Amino acid sequence: MKQTNHSGKGSRIRGVLFFLVLILLFSLVSRFFIFLSSEEGRKGMHMRDYIYTALGEERKGSLDLLVTGNSESAASYSPLEAYTDQGIASFNASAYRLKMQEIYLMVENTLKRQKIKVLVLETLSLTEPVEENEALEALMKGEAEWVFPVFRFHNIWTHGLDPLDWQPAMWKGYIIRTQVKRPKNMGLYMHPSDFFYDLPPANIRMLDRLLRLCDSKGVQLILYSAPSPQNYDMKKHNTFAKLAEERGLTYLDLNLLTDQVGIDWKTDSLDAGDHLNICGARKVTAYLSEAVKELEPDLPDRREDPGYSDWEEAAASYKKEADAGARKVMDRLAKRRARWQKAARKQAQGQG
Amino acid sequence: MGYNELPFLFGFLPLALLLFSITPRAKRKYILTFLSWTYFTICSRYLLVWLIGTTLFIYIMGLWIGKVGDRIPENYEVLMRKGPKEGSDVDLRAVKKEHIRHKTLMLVSVLTLFGVLLVLKYTGFFVDQLNGILASAGKVPVVAPKLLVPVGLSFYTLEAVGYILEVYWKRIPAEHDFWAIALLIGFFPQTMEGPIARYGDTAKQFIAPEPAVPRNLQEMTSAAMRIVWGMFKKIVIADRLNTVVAYLFDNYQDQNGVMIVVAAVSYTVQLYMEFSGMMDVVIGSARLFGIRLPENFRQPFFSQTASEFWRRWHITLGAWLKDYLFYPVAASRFSKDLGKKVRKKHGRHAAKLATSALALTPVWLFNGLWHGAGWHYIFYGIYYLALLLLEQVIDPARDAFYKKTGINRKGKGATLFRILRTWLIIFTGELFFRADTMGAGLHMFGSMFKNSGISRLFDGTLLHLGIEGADWIAVIFGTVVVFIYDVLIERGFSMKNWIWKQKLPVRWLLYYALIVAVIMFGAYGTGYEPVDLIYAGF
Numbered sequence: 001m002k003q004t005n006h007s008g009k010g011s012r013i014r015g016v017l018f019f020l021v022l023i024l025l026f027s028l029v030s031r032f033f034i035f036l037s038s039e040e041g042r043k044g045m046h047m048r049d050y051i052y053t054a055l056g057e058e059r060k061g062s063l064d065l066l067v068t069g070n071s072e073s074a075a076s077y078s079p080l081e082a083y084t085d086q087g088i089a090s091f092n093a094s095a096y097r098l099k100m101q102e103i104y105l106m107v108e109n110t111l112k113r114q115k116i117k118v119l120v121l122e123t124l125s126l127t128e129p130v131e132e133n134e135a136l137e138a139l140m141k142g143e144a145e146w147v148f149p150v151f152r153f154h155n156i157w158t159h160g161l162d163p164l165d166w167q168p169a170m171w172k173g174y175i176i177r178t179q180v181k182r183p184k185n186m187g188l189y190m191h192p193s194d195f196f197y198d199l200p201p202a203n204i205r206m207l208d209r210l211l212r213l214c215d216s217k218g219v220q221l222i223l224y225s226a227p228s229p230q231n232y233d234m235k236k237h238n239t240f241a242k243l244a245e246e247r248g249l250t251y252l253d254l255n256l257l258t259d260q261v262g263i264d265w266k267t268d269s270l271d272a273g274d275h276l277n278i279c280g281a282r283k284v285t286a287y288l289s290e291a292v293k294e295l296e297p298d299l300p301d302r303r304e305d306p307g308y309s310d311w312e313e314a315a316a317s318y319k320k321e322a323d324a325g326a327r328k329v330m331d332r333l334a335k336r337r338a339r340w341q342k343a344a345r346k347q348a349q350g351q352g
Numbered sequence: 353m354g355y356n357e358l359p360f361l362f363g364f365l366p367l368a369l370l371l372f373s374i375t376p377r378a379k380r381k382y383i384l385t386f387l388s389w390t391y392f393t394i395c396s397r398y399l400l401v402w403l404i405g406t407t408l409f410i411y412i413m414g415l416w417i418g419k420v421g422d423r424i425p426e427n428y429e430v431l432m433r434k435g436p437k438e439g440s441d442v443d444l445r446a447v448k449k450e451h452i453r454h455k456t457l458m459l460v461s462v463l464t465l466f467g468v469l470l471v472l473k474y475t476g477f478f479v480d481q482l483n484g485i486l487a488s489a490g491k492v493p494v495v496a497p498k499l500l501v502p503v504g505l506s507f508y509t510l511e512a513v514g515y516i517l518e519v520y521w522k523r524i525p526a527e528h529d530f531w532a533i534a535l536l537i538g539f540f541p542q543t544m545e546g547p548i549a550r551y552g553d554t555a556k557q558f559i560a561p562e563p564a565v566p567r568n569l570q571e572m573t574s575a576a577m578r579i580v581w582g583m584f585k586k587i588v589i590a591d592r593l594n595t596v597v598a599y600l601f602d603n604y605q606d607q608n609g610v611m612i613v614v615a616a617v618s619y620t621v622q623l624y625m626e627f628s629g630m631m632d633v634v635i636g637s638a639r640l641f642g643i644r645l646p647e648n649f650r651q652p653f654f655s656q657t658a659s660e661f662w663r664r665w666h667i668t669l670g671a672w673l674k675d676y677l678f679y680p681v682a683a684s685r686f687s688k689d690l691g692k693k694v695r696k697k698h699g700r701h702a703a704k705l706a707t708s709a710l711a712l713t714p715v716w717l718f719n720g721l722w723h724g725a726g727w728h729y730i731f732y733g734i735y736y737l738a739l740l741l742l743e744q745v746i747d748p749a750r751d752a753f754y755k756k757t758g759i760n761r762k763g764k765g766a767t768l769f770r771i772l773r774t775w776l777i778i779f780t781g782e783l784f785f786r787a788d789t790m791g792a793g794l795h796m797f798g799s800m801f802k803n804s805g806i807s808r809l810f811d812g813t814l815l816h817l818g819i820e821g822a823d824w825i826a827v828i829f830g831t832v833v834v835f836i837y838d839v840l841i842e843r844g845f846s847m848k849n850w851i852w853k854q855k856l857p858v859r860w861l862l863y864y865a866l867i868v869a870v871i872m873f874g875a876y877g878t879g880y881e882p883v884d885l886i887y888a889g890f
Contacts, residue, residue, distance in 0.1 A: 011569040014569070014856075015569070018860060018863075021860070021864070022864065022867065025864055025868070026871075029868065029871075029872075046877075046878035046879040047878075048878045049878055133353050133357070133359060133394070136358075136359045136363070137357050137358050137359055137882075140358040140359060140362060140363065141358055141876075141877070144358075145877070150871060150872075151871065151877065152877060152878075154871055154872050154873075154874065154877065155877065155879070157822070157872065158820060158822030158823065158826075
C-alpha cells in the first residue's frame with residue numbers, strides 16, 4: 001500500500017483532538033459506571049471498591065475523622081460506636097491488603113470533599129510488601145481510577161450476572177463480624193526485643209507524603225496498631241515507635257495496651273488472633289475514640305448537631321445489629337463450651 | 353516492569369519516545385542504548401553488567417573473527433583440496449593456521465556465551481540431578497549456589513550467538529559500530545520476550561532509525577493500535593484464563609477426564625494470547641521508534657502439521673534453530689556420510705529420515721531445554737521430535753492413502769481434519785509444557801482417559817475454577833474476536849490497510865471501540881492479581 005505521509009500541523013491537531021475525544025469518552029463512560037455502581041453493580045463489588053463507593057456517598061463536609069489501613073483496621077474500628085460514645089463523625093476506609101499508595105490517593109481524594117481533622121492510620125499497611133515498580137504501578141492505577149472511575153468500576157457489568165454476588169451490611173465502612181476463635185498460642189507476642197523490622201522504602205516514602213498532605217490540610221495524623229498476636233511483635237513496635245518519634249507523630253500500640261483496652265482473647269478474636277470480631281472492635285473503638293478526643297480536643301461532638309439526625313438513626317440501627325452480633329459471639333462460645341463439656345463427660349464416663 | 357504494566361505503557365514508553373524525538377537523528381543510537389540499558393537496570397538492576405559484558409564480548413570477538421576471516425581466501429575448501437594454482441604465492445600452511453584460528457575464535461565465543469547461559473540458568477537443575485544421584489548413593493547433597501538470572505538472558509544469548517556465527521560464516525561483515533551491537537541484543541522492547549532478532553533484521557535500523565513519531569501519522573497510529581490490540585489479548589483473555597489454568601494445574605491430582613482437556617486447552621489459549629499479545633505490544637512499541645522487528649506468530653492454529661505449527665509459532669526461535677543448528681548439522685560431513693550409507697542399504701526415504709533424525713535431535717533437545725531447566729521441557733522437545741519424524745515416516749503411506757481413496761487432500765474436509773489433528777498435538781504438548789514436573793504431566797495425561805465426565809462442561813463445574821460466568825463470557829467473546837481476526841489475516845486481508853481506507857470518523861470509532869473494550873473487559877484492578885509475563889520466565 002502506498003504510504004501516506006501525514007505530517008504537519010493538520011495531523012498534530014487531529015492527534016490532540018483524538019485524545020481530547022478519548023478523555024471525554026472516558027468521562028462519559030465513567031459517569032455511566034458511577035450510575036451503575038449505585039444499584040445492582042454494587043453486588044459482587046470488591047470490598048475496597050464497595051467501601052470507597054460508600055465513602056464517596058457520605059455527605060460533603062460531614063466527616064471529622066478518617067480511619068484507614070488494611071484488614072486490621074477494617075476489623076477493629078467501628079465509626080458508629082465512636083459516634084455513640086464520643087459524638088465523633090468518622091468513617092472506616094480500610095480494606096484487605098490496602099497498599100500505602102492506595103491509602104494516600106484515597107485520603108487525597110477524600111480531602112477534596114471532606115474537612116477531616118484527624119486521620120488515624122493502622123500501621124500494618126506499612127509492612128505490606130511492595131517493590132518499587134509495584135508501588136509506581138499502584139500509584140498510576142490508583143490515580144487513573146480516581147480521575148476516571150471507569151477503571152475502578154469496569155467490572156460492574158459482571159456483577160449482575162452472578163446470582164451468588166451479595167454485599168454485607170456496612171456501617172460507615174465497618175462490617176460486623178461475629179465469628180470467634182481464640183489464639184492457640186500467643187508465642188512471643190510482645191516479648192521484649194531490641195530488633196527492628198525492615199519496612200519497604202516505598203511505603204515509608206508514601207507515609208512521608210501522606211504526612212506532608214496532612215500538614216498542608218491541617219489534619220492530625222495518628223498511627224495505631226490494632227491488637228493482633230498473629231501480626232505484631234516488639235520488632236514491629238520498635239520500628240513504628242521510632243518512625244513516629246522521628247516524625248513527631250503520636251503512636252498508639254494497642255498490643256501493649258490490651259489490658260487497658262480490655263481485650264479478652266477468649267472472646268474478642270475473629271480468627272485465632274489475626275483480626276478482631278465485633279466484641280474486640282467495640283473495645284478498641286471505645287479506647288481509640290477516647291484517646292483521639294484527648295489528642296484533638298477540637299473534634300466536634302455531633303450528637304447534638306441537627307444536621308446529623310441521619311447518623312442518630314444509623315447509630316440506633318447499628319446498635320441493634322452490634323448487640324445481636326455480640327450476643328451471637330457469646331452464644332457461639334457457650335455452645336462450644338457445652339460441646340467440650342459434653343465430650344469431657346463422655347470421656348470421663350468411658351474411663352470410669 | 354513488564355510491557356503490559358502501566359509504568360511501562362504510560363511512563364517509560366512515552367518518556368522514551370519524547371527523548372528519542374527531540375534527539376538529532378545521528379545521535380539516536382546513543383539515546384536508544386541509554387534507554388535500553390536504563391530499562392534493563394530497572395528490571396535486573398546491577399545484572400546489567402552481564403548485558404554490557406556480552407555486548408563488549410561479541411563486539412570484540414566479532415571484529416576479531418571478521419579480521420581473521422578476511423585473511424582466509426573465499427575458495428579455502430578448493431584450495432585445500434586441490435592446492436594453489438601454479439605460480440601462486442599462497443602459503444597453504446599459513447592459510448590453514450588462520451582457518452584454525454578463525455574456527456577457534458568462533459568456538460570460544462559460542463562456548464563462552466552458552467557457558468554463561470548454562471551456568472546462570474541451569475546450575476540449579478544440574479545440582480538437583482546430581483543430588484538425586486548422591487541421595488540414592490547415600491551421600492551428602494551438594495548445595496546449589498544462588499545465581500541471579502538477568503532478564504532476557506535466553507533471548508539475548510541466542511541473538512549474540514547468531515551474530516557471531518553470521519560473521520564467522522562471512523554472511524555479514526563484523527559490525528564496527530558498538531551501538532548497533534548494543535541495540536541488537538539490548539533494544540528495550542525486545543529484552544523480555546524477544547523476538548529473537550538477527551543482525552540482518554535490525555542492526556542497520558538502529559544506527560540511524562527513522563522514527564514513526566511524529567513524522568508519519570499512519571505508522572504511529574498503526575503502531576499504537578497494535579499495542580492496544582496486544583493488550584486486548586493479554587488482559588481480556590490471557591489474564592482471565594490464568595486463574596483457571598493455575599487452579600487446574602496446581603490441583604492436578606483432583607482432576608480427570610474433560611477437566612484435563614479444559615486445562616490443556618485453557619493453557620494453550622492463554623499462552624497464545626499472552627505471547628502473541630505481548631509480541632504485538634513489543635513490535636508496536638519498536639515501530640514507534642522507527643524499528644521493524646521480525647514477526648513471531650503467523651496464525652499458528654491454522655497449521656496442518658506439527659512442523660508447520662513451528663513455522664508459525666515463535667517463528668524467530670524456530671528460524672534460529674533451523675539456521676544455526678539444523679542446517680550446520682544437516683550439512684556436516686558426518687550427516688552426508690550417514691545419508692550415503694543409509695541410501696545404499698535402505699533407500700532414499702530411509703536416508704532422508706536418518707539425516708533428518710540426526711539434525712532434528714539436537715534442535716528439539718535444545719528447544720526443550722531453552723524453555724527451562726526441567727524434564728518436562730526436555731520431554732516437550734522430544735515429543736515434537738518424535739512427531740516430526742513420524743510425519744516423515746508415514747509420508748509415503750499417506751500419499752498412497754490419498755491416491756487409493758481418491759480423497760482430495762486439498763479439500764476442505766481433509767484440511768479441517770489436519771488442522772484439528774494439529775490442535776490435538778498442540779494441546780497435548782502444552783499440557784506437558786505447563787505441568788510443574790514430568791510426573792505431574794504424565795499424571796494429568798493418564799487422568800484424561802479416566803471418567804470423561806463431559807457433563808461437567810455444563811453443570812456449573814466451570815464456574816468453580818476461580819472465575820465466574822461473566823469471566824467465561826469475556827474469554828469466549830475475546831477468543832472469537834481474535835479467531836475472526838486471524839481468519840481474515842490468514843486469507844490475506846490487511847486490517848491496517850482496510851482501516852486506513854475508512855473515513856476518519858469510522859476509523860476513530862474503531863479505535864475507541866477497541867480501547868473501551870480493553871478497559872471494560874480487561875481482568876485488572878481489585879480482585880485480580882497481576883499476571884507475570886510467561887515467556888519472560890524462560
